[in-house]
Amino acid sequence: MSWFQKRGLKQVILNVLKDHEMTGSQIIDEVERLTLGMWRPSPGSIYPALDQLEQDGLLKISRVEGWKKYYELTKKGREELGKSEGGGVNDVVSQLEFVIRYLIENSDKIDPKQKIKINQLIDELRNSLS
CATH class of the missing domain: 1.10.10.10 (Winged helix-like DNA-binding domain superfamily/Winged helix DNA-binding domain)
Incomplete structure (x- = not known):
């Protein structure tokens, strides 16, 4: 789910x-x-x-x-x-956790182009949090 x-x-x-x-x-x-x-x-x-x-x-x-x-x-x-939508950043982090867990569970269903896009987003996030 x-x-x-x-x-x-x-x-x-x-x-x-x-x-x-x-x-x-x-x-x-x-x-x-x-x-x-x-x-x-x-x-x-x-x-x-x-x-x-x-x-x-x-x-x-x-x-x-x-x-x-x-x-x-x-x-x-x-x-x-x-x-x-009023939960702010903490709510977004919780939502992101659900999305990431879902993507992990369904990684075999992700199109290769979408995997590239996801990895780019992960890199952007990692760089912005450094």
Whole structure:
């Protein structure tokens, strides 16, 4: 189970929608991209979560094009997102720990190009902390 899954799908959705509106399908694709292809939430988990977030007043349907519904955060959703982001550096370090442990457990699934990118980020972090 990834850091994203441990944090909860609803929280992940709020984070994904913080910059712009998206459809459910786009949210699925974005979560997959953010996890380097290691987690792709199913439609059976995304759409009920979107419905619940809408009922909770944390997001709304911003527009509908044919069968496509576009979701965006409400003011309440942005406030909720701000609460979860308010942990500062200590919260980020905890999140980083989960991500690193997940990458270690799934290192055999990481694309070689992504491994290079990860190593570059590790070097940058190491240099900045020296």
